[in-house]
Amino acid sequence: MWNQLVIYPFTNSLLLLYKVMGDSFTLSLIILTLAIRLLLMPLTAKQQKSQMKMQAMQPDIKRIQEKYKGEPERMQKELQKIGYSPASMLAGCLPMFIQFPILIGMYRSIMHAIPAAPLQMIDLYKAAYQSWFPEFHKMIPVERTFLWMDLSQPDRFYLDILSGIGVPVLPLLVYITTVLQQKMMTPATADPNDQSAQMQRSMMTMMPLMFAFFALQFSSGLSIYFITSNIATVAQYMLINRERLEWAPVKIAGIFELPIPSISAPPPTKISQQSEKGGTSSNPTAVAQEKMSSRKAKRLKARKARGGKRRR
Amino acid sequence: MSIFKHLIKHNLHKAIITTTITLLLVGCSGAMPASSWPNSIIADNNLIIANNNAVYAISSDIGRLIWKFPSEPDSMRSQLYTSPAHTNDSIVVGSDNKHAFTIDIINGNEIWSFDATNNKSGTAPTGTSASADLAFFTSENTLYALQISNGQTAWKFESAKDLWAPPSTNGQYVFLPGMDHTLTSIDITNGSQIWQQNFKGALADSPTIYQDTLYTGSLSNSVYAIDAANGMIIWEYEAEGWVWGSPKAVNEHVFFSDLDGYVYALNRETGREMWISQQLDSASRGTPAYSNGNLFVTSDNGFVYSIDAISGNPIWNIEIDSKNADRLLADSIAHNGLVYITSMNGDNLVYAINQSDGVIVWEFNPE
DSSP states (O other): OHIIIIIHHHHHHHHHHHHHTTSOHHHHHHHHHHHHHHHTHHHHHHHHHHHHHHHHHHHHHHHHHHHTTTOHHHHHHHHHHTTOOHHHHHHHHHHHHHHHHHHHHHHHHHHHHSOOSHHHHHHHHHHOOGGGOTTHHHHOSOOOEETTEETTSOOOEEOGGGTTOEEOHHHHHHHHHHHHHHHHHSOOOSOTTSHHHHHHHHHHHHHHHHHHHHHHHSOHHHHHHHHHHHHHHHHHHHHHTGGGEEEEEEEETTTEEEEEEEEOOOOOOHHHHHHHHTOOOSSHHHHHHHHHHHHHHHHHHHHHHHHHHHHO | OHHHHHHHHHHHHHHHHHHHHHHHHHHTTTSSOOOSOOEEEEETTEEEEEETTEEEEEETTTOOEEEEESSSOOGGGOOOOSOOEEETTEEEEEETTTEEEEEETTTOOEEEEEEOOTTOOOOOOEEEEEOSSEEEEEETTEEEEEETTTOOEEEEEEOSSOOOSOOEEOSSEEEEEOTTSEEEEEETTTOOEEEEEEOSSOOOSOOEEETTEEEEEOTTSEEEEEETTTOOEEEEEEOSSOOOSOOEEETTEEEEEOTTSOEEEEETTTOOEEEEOOOOSSOOOSOOEEETTEEEEEOTTSEEEEEETTTOOEEEEEESOTTOOOBOOSOOEEETTEEEEEOBSSSOSEEEEETTTOOEEEEEOOO
16 A cells, blocks of 8 residues: 555656656756645645744743633633644644655665666566666666665765775765755744743754754665755745745854845734833843833723723 | 543643654655565575575474574674575575675585675665575675685676665576566676677576576566576567566476566477466466476465476465464575465465375474
């Protein structure tokens, strides 16, 4: 089932693109990755918008959390009023999880499409829609080398001066592009000790390392998928937020600085805008207090007005 | 409920990361999958099987283990999937991490090893065969001719693309099949090329030498008879699917099977079709075994078939493992009234089956 639904279609798409692209498996991988990103665009755009929304809500969430510290039920109600719920936060993560089966499917399809060993070649015979390829035998074996890389093997770049030590160029690029993508797309949080901030920090540390580890262990073809996918995600994010794009230097792995695009703070929510009318502060707690006092004042005014009417 | 909420609140990020890593590990668990299937030969009345991380010598009559190489697990000797080659008192095998070994046939001790890594990591399918004085070892796109006595390189030959199968030799010439769709004749004394013939598809197994003719299948559905002296194609026959295994030449016939699950008999001289079998349950990769007018072929889904070699009619068939976990991709071997089947993924590595009725006589499980 998994083979028929995911792996075989991916494998044959790769082979078809390989044929169209003049027997370049690297190009076929890049194009298929971009096509997948395009198909996932509605979902990923939703995820990105959800992140932006979360970013914009941060001051209000903080304010409500402080205000209703001892009243959890009231806090939940107030959070719901501004459109925040943990479920919606998880829904924002859904596109990320949908990508995992695709990632696994891509890995298996790459291994199918560029068989580097006999057993994989037999599996390719089963997987190939041979009616798509009238001269299938001419394509076999699929060319799996590109520059210094063997796309079916983990990437190592050998230089004579390094005497047998292979430099993992693609895994390094996977790490760098994943860090860039995460730095750019992770919304700033109002409180660094907040639960979601902790989660973000863990993800930002773990995910690039994990993907780099996979790139070290698995075929170079998968690394090309990671790198293309990361670059496409960044490009999509820049496109969606092109009006608020800024370039800022960011340290990669604490070693070197790169100017990477970042998105300026999102427009505040209606509630925040209301509070800002009565004065602004960069301190989130102060902002919350200001908002509270401004609301209190409004409520008092309204009461007075109602009381006046009653008296009349 | 509140405990559950507390757990979610304080461990959400850990849960997400753990789930992510688990999903990826599960999905990519085939990172270093088996590259090939176990292969075996009969040498000095013993069955020699190369499988994954070991080579086993077992007695062919009762399936008793005689020796195992290496005796202790060793990463340098992992993925030993090549068909072992036998010459004089040695067995030659290759490993996917680009090493060749010769083993003493009596006790399984290593005699010498050869390193073809060139200081680069990675894996590649290897092939081994042997003549009286030389061991032939293919790794990536290079054929190494190694002195049997000491493992020194006598000569080497480079091909345009990968070499998955070892060459065959008639003692004068070496016939090298290539994934680059070529078959090359090489002078055994110095490694120089005599002729090269191009084909429609890749050649993934060694050609069969019968008198002065070579027979080879190809990954273009075609089977060829080739003049060993000059490489000229004598005849070509088109099968239904890829013909991977070496054809079996017996008297006037050539027998082979294809990945669409058909077995064929052709006239050896003319290439005229004698019969085609009923379609088997699944792909058939290995070279059929022949004994006393019967053919023995295996299928990927774990069946063994006995077929009348004259008429192509089925005689018996058995399913090796009812759980359907077996993949029978290796060449079948017929010897002393038994047919030996090596299996991957199954409960046992080797099955010895009675040729006459398909009854399993003994099984061998290395565990």
